Amino acid sequence: MSDPREALASAKATADRLVKAKRFNACLTPVRELRKALVTQAQAAHPSGVLYGMPVAVKDNICTLEFTTTCGSKILEAYRSPYEATAVAKLKAAGALIAGKTNCDEFAMGSSTEHSAYGRTLHPFDKTRVPGGSSGGSAALVAAGAVPAALGSETGGSVRQPASLCGVVGIKPTYGRVSRWGLVAFGSSLDQIGVLGRSVHDAARVLSVISGRDPKDATCEDRDPLRLPNVPESLQGFVIGIPKEYFPADLDPAVRLFKELGAAVREVALPHTAYAVPTYYILAPAEASSNLARYDGARYGTRFDGSADVRALYRTTRGEGFGPEVRRRILLGTYVLSSGYYDAYYRKAQQMRALIAQDFRNAFDRGVDLLFTPTTPSPAFKAGEKLDDPVAMYLSDIFTVTANLAGLPAISIPIGRIKGLPIGGQFIGQAFLDDEMLEAAYALERVVPATEEA
Amino acid sequence: MAGSWETVIGLETHVQLRTVSKMFCGCSAAFGAPPNTNVCPVCLGLPGALPMANGLALQLAVRAALALGCTVHPRSVLARKHYFYPDLPKGYQISQFEQPLSTEGSLSYLSPDRGIATAAIQRLHVEEDAGKSLHDRFPRQTAIDLNRCGVPLIEIVTGPDFRSPQEARAYLLTLKQVLEYAGVSDCDMEKGSLRVDANVSVRRVGQPELGTKTEVKNINSFAYVEKALSVERDRQIALLEAGGKVEQQTLLYDSKTNAVRPQRAKEESHDYRYFPDPDLPPLVLPEEFIAEQQGLLPELPAKKRERFVEKYALSVTDAAVLTADRAVADYYEAVVHAGSGADAKAAANWVMTEVLADAKDHGDGLRVPAGALANLIGLVRGGTLSHQAAKRVFSEVADHGGEPRNVAEALGLIQVADAGVVTGWVSEVLSEHPTEVARYKSGETKLMPFFIGQVMKVSRGKADPKLAQRVLEEKLAA
Secondary structure (H helix, E strand, O other): OOOHHHHHHHHHOOOOOOOOHHHOEOEEEEEEHHHHHHHHHHOOOOOOOOOOEEEEEEEOOOOOOOOOOOOOHHHHOOOOOOOOHHHHHHHHOOOOEEEEEEEEOOOOOOOOOOOOOOOOOOOEOOEEEOOOOOOOOHHHEEEEEEEEOEEEEEEEEEEOOHHHHHHOEEEEEEOOOOOOOOOOOOOOOOOOOEEEEEHHHHHHHHHHHEOOOOOOOOOOOOOOHHHHHOOOOOOOOEEEEEOOOOOOHHHHHHHHHHHHHOEEEEEEEOOOHHHHHHHHHOOOOOHHHHHHHHHHOOOOOOOOOOOOOOOOOOOHHHHHHHHHHHHHHHHHHHHHOOOOHHHHHHHHHHHHHHHHHHHHHHHHHHHOOOOEEEEOOOOOEEOOOOOOHHHOOOOOOOOOOOHHHHHEEEEEEEEEOOOEEEEEEEEEEOOHHHHHHHHHHHHHHHHOOOOOOO | OOHHEEEEEEEEEEEOOOOOOOOOOOEEEOOOOOOOOOOOOOOOOOOOOOOOOOHHHHHHHHHHHHHOOOOOOOOEEOOEEEEOOOOOOOOEEEOOOOOOEEEEEEEEEOOOOOEEEEEEEEEEEEOOOOOOEEEEOOOEEEEEOOOOEEEEEEEEOOOOOOOOOOHHHHHHHHHHHHHHOOOOOOHHHHOOOOEEEEEEEEEEOOOOOOOEEEEEEEEEOOHHHHHHHHHHHHHHHHHHHHOOOOOOOOOEEOOOEEEEEEHHHOOOOOOOEEEOOOOOOOOOOOOHHHHHHHHHOOOOHHHHHHHHHHHHHOOOOHHHHHOOHHHHHHHHHHHHHOOOOHHHHHHHHHHHHHHHHHHHHHHHOOOOOOOHHHHHHOOOOOOOOOOOHHHHHHHHHHHHHOOOOHHHOOOOOEOOOOOHHHHHHHHHHHHHOOOHHHHHHHOHHHHHHHHHHHHHHHHOOOOHHHHHHHHHHHHHHH
């Protein structure tokens, strides 16, 4: 696309599709505002950009100038950022159209998009079910065909898990691949912007644009943007490891496909996997309790209670402004960082994190190029099913958190259906070999009968 | 009875580094801008903003650490220190906790009680400043100014090494001198670029263990350091002598009432929940970087003092006066080395008297160029100018500039060494003072300086005093 008329047409068609997708409550931006913004952007976009005219929806915890950034929270209701995320700026510079803000669990804390202050997002194929989360709005919009790709963010699987549940592709790049500038922090050492797309190629194109160095983020690696790999004919020469701790029996159909593609398949051990979820639920809340300390009603965001007593202002604003899941994690995180508990929890969890990362290095050092695992233990679950059982909810990230803890790139791609509901499988790659991981994903995507019962 | 008590003081000093921009963002770190104008998403703690460490701040911090003889660690960690306060936008301050930038230094200073004493520097770490809460700006409201938020600081922590408020003050003045020399800070307490918190306890003389300490905050100027610490020491002693116990607490010093009051419980934080800041990789300082900063350190005051004593044969006191300020010390050496070179002792006297007095009166630095002063001193030594006349030339050059010789000529101050002319003045003086002439002739030779003074007066300072004396002696002997 390079014709301004085409971009304008794309903007209008996108707006129409987003209107149709309204019933999923996946997009938080009011339709009228969205249509206007799309048209304005299409008129301003540079025709030479590699994503010229491509609509990309953005999770609502990523700062944009065009729309509010609420993080799915009451505490940031109507909050408009005075600056935009690097990823968003890069998308715009490449000619993409920011197609509204997508619903998510509050501050990205959740696995079902039920923890949004703005109502839950419905699964596009079954409205009684959840789309996963926390990037559920982005996944649902892509699955519903409203946009070809959307930005999400991951701390423990928040891109791959909803991608798996909605039957779309979800990429979590290597930590440090994409700038976090403008991504509202949850667990800074784990957070990474990711992409959801209707195909590996759509997601990869967007990832390639948003990746690369950024002098505004000290944790962003000084590297060129990701180069898109060629689509390989086969997986000849690839060694794919199947971790025995990840219920590999479910993967038999995929393993057959790998072999047909010419890859060698090997069982590997990641012995510390069992500790990943507990480790994650110490570290992520610890960082969250710190990152969310700034929301106090004193300077911006929603202020509850106008009392002159600053302590009362904090208590009421944070008590009423945050939902129950966010409060739970702040309490948990505050506890594990408290003096007297720090060594028992936070320090121990850091040590375990190092062991989990070492597990992966060991596997890769033994000649394995990529790991393949299920993305989620089950397809989309019913709304409300896990709402009263936080631990059950946390366990839906059981296969995804390890890549975040180890900082590794991972991609979920649809590999079939269970009782009509999509389910994904994931590749976990080596640090900064995102391109190699994408190559394998291209190959698998080409041969996998994604609509068939897995 | 205060005599049977020993005071123990440790100091935590916060010093603002002399950078153009803030510690973690590009905002100006300048003092005095209108409220909330030097701010951006980073120092405002807006959602999604991230810090980037200021390279110059790290260089200056390392230089400060080296100037205080600290071990600079090749790897240190920035940590978040949490507490809720409206002038702390992120709800945490970026500081260092475990693994600070540097540890184990020391600073020697002149104790008024014990002579040269040494304070241990336990640690020196970098951190960002918080904003400012103004409680008296609007009635019943608190105003917040976030300009200071994110300004780079170093915190310098001593051991419990001071035995009196006077020692604490002497240490602080020495610390200020060293940091100014090193060029890391302007150490201006009035602008808040140097702030002190003190830990104070007392114990019976001879008692090995430390007493319960209190922390005294809000000491806003050098003048108050001694006062605040004395007040707290006296309070503790009185309390203990009355059979009471010192409670471990934080106290605020009020300079208006010269008293301390406990900080309200609300203002206190109990658990800072420190942990490594995940937004900032550990500070990794290569050996060459540390060596480079070492190389950029100037000669520090103690070293310079020693060298001045040795090289210029000055007294320790004179050397201390000349090295108190780096600019003055540099100026002094420039005078000594300028042109044909001035006599070191004479140059020292000139700098300590005329130059410092002029700088004090005019407050705009050292107005007479070092080369000019060297020439002026040369004119005195060569007999061209009397000392008295030279002082006039000095102030003329200070006010209007010019070459001392030309200025002296223009003012008609060049000494007259022509025997004929001088003899004329001598004759005039002798004929005007017959009584003194008679007394001198009868043996009161101590009157010679009187006659010389009179000759100088008559000649308006132009007579060469040595020649005048010779002519006087001849005439009076006749």
